[in-house]
Amino acid sequence: MIKNFYLSLFAVLISALGFSQTEEINPPDYIKTVTFKSRTSSQGQLPILRLGESFNLEFDVLTTDEPDFYYTIEHYNYDWTRSNLVKMEFMDGFDNYRIVNYQNSFNAYQLYSHYDLQIPNEQTRALTKSGNYIISIYNENQEVVFTRKFMMYKEQVGVGVSIKRSRDVKFIDRKQSVDIVINSGALILNNPKERIKTLIIQNNNLHTSIKNIKPQYTIGKELIYKYVKETAFWASNEFRFFETKDVRGANVGVQFIDLKDIYNSYLFIEGPRANRPYTYNPDINGNFLITAIDTDDVDIEADYTNVHFALQYPELKDGSGIYIYGNFNNYALTNENRLTFDKTENLYQAIVKLKQGFYNYKYVVVDRNGQLDEGRISGNFWQTENNYKVLVYYRDLGARFDELIGYGEANSVNISN
Template sequence: MSSSNSGERYLSRYLVPNQLPAPQSIKSLQLYRKGTDNNPPIIELGSPQKLILAFDELSDLSGQFRITFTHHNQNWENSNIPQDWYLEGINEIILGGGQKNELSEPNYFHYKTEFPNDQVKFKISGNYMLHVSDFNSGVRLFSLPFFVTENEGEIVSWVETVYNAGQRYNAIDQPFSEFVYPDFIEFPQFDLSFYFVQNRFWGDFKQSENFDFSEQDRSQFHLSRDNAFPANYDFMGLNLNSLSVDGNQIIDYQPGQTPPLVVLREDILNFSSDPVRGWTSNFGNPKNATDSRYANVRFRFDDGGQFSENEGVYLVGDFNQWLLSESNKLKYNEDSGYWETSSLIKQGTYTYKYAVKEGELGINDLILSDTITRQNQEYVSFVYFQDPDYRYQRLLQVNVFRTSD
């Protein structure tokens, strides 16, 4: 999935269409429902639930930012409805001040805000995007998707795993849902649409092409086998809570460098991946204490001689919005014999993968995975209703569910 801004294309399973990824100066992005930072960015319309936005800016000076909101349809196109239909109050949150770090360069300020609040309230359900701009210049820095649901009707969801059915004989997951619709829906077969997302990769949403409206008050929907999700999608874990040699993952730590250098044990194709169980976030879990440090983390990958410079191997993870960018492209080091790249990452815990490009818009992040074995996955099902009066997509239900052992 790609997003575009000023003609530039970005490749990431996380980015939805027209989403702008964060620049190199913005780090440790988080957007989650208040309560725990592992919550997905989903709130119920009219409820007291709030979303938390947090991020760091690498800077010696405190900044000021403007946050605005847009409403979108189920495919992330602008819904083209007036602002006062979906927003109560002023479409603006001013965020400034920030907490300065106490230890170690690079210097950064940590920013955090929550919404809806007294200034901004959402009047309708649907897909939303927040946009963060520099207050002084007006330049848009990044955007993030979130969801407001009505919690109308009832939904149950489950996964059926089919083994040896994938392109590489891997297992595939077919998510299923049953939706009992509320009384106001008169023509469900025309006005409802259904979507699934795997592991919160919002940009890799898939519309259900199979549905059954034979029962009067409910419908069932699911993905076909040809459109199913890989059941062997796995992640590698990165533990940077303590910046010290641990003999396991961190094999070298050089605090005298600015920023400090962390060298990781090499990842070996089809051998060393340790799939992360209980994965629950697109953003990782960066530490928010003011004495938390950033380190220049060097990743090293042994591909067994399978790839060339022309093909391009990329490091993608929740510390870089799962973005295939030139800054995270691995280069072959003849001295070490590994593909290597470095990324500036804050103390905390994260997940990552290696990926290759397929054509101009394709991402293959399974070709370098260790396993064809089924792994636990998280899924989200969405039910949208085309409002017959106002002609926008209402988000009636969102259901988060997981596969199990």
């Protein structure tokens, strides 16, 4: 109780100082496999949940001392600035409690503890407002270990989403455009062109999402978005993937396995695909799934492997860097997933410790100015199968926060001109 008191006091002081956590904090090296699970999905992906739906935030701690962790939840506006709601307005119950559900790994070379936080629980009984949220995980020293964004929507408007080839002739073979129709139904929207805000997300990646697009025009109760450029995404290419569900034998994408302190999985050497013809290769759009053979509970029985990535690509000497990313690392660009060039092997290489499972990933380039280029290595092809999600936010006259009132989803497998 004393720890809870100090954590609560710490949170109040942060709020009083105007602290606004708009960017997610990535976990340190000893925390792996941060995963949201809900009734509708067990894959590691961006959590977009119905208001009132329960979910679990799970993660592994690769230490043997079973440290204590605490959590707080805050409500945010559309632009990820802290909303004006106080905690009792968006939460039934309390947070700042210790995560009590954890188990130690079993029969694995890599020792770890698996933590599982369920929301709602006895202390945090419900989240009562739709919108954006950030959950923060603290250690016993009141230090933020990592944060994760999630969204809760209340289905008050209909959201129709369709995927088209780019209407810009210059990019017709390399981009995909998202058309949106929002139907307000029985809901009366005041000044929708100013008060309705949309967020368009490709493959659950918030970092490349398109924001602040206003409706072009209205027809009755419908808001129409049919832009040429503003809602167009680079089509990219299908994600690369590998599977390590069996650490005793090579599987999909794995050339061979070697056991040292822990298992080491060596992937096949890969090359760029930008100048190759497009080939359909089914993926799970950047997500990952923890899976292991001959186990009863993958949460604690799945082992960790050092996954060795190798990319045959000319050395970049202009200050650019090559990274591996996907939902497994929250599309983060960190030193851990940056490849280094081996002059002896004439290859880009990286070693990333990952739990057994099926992983989608992509090689991307970031230039010296921090600009991301997803297609430089993979290419951009209009035929690529991508997932698109559209979130609709609304702030009524006199309201103090942005509600999330609609959610729509579409896949480019049904793309049309």
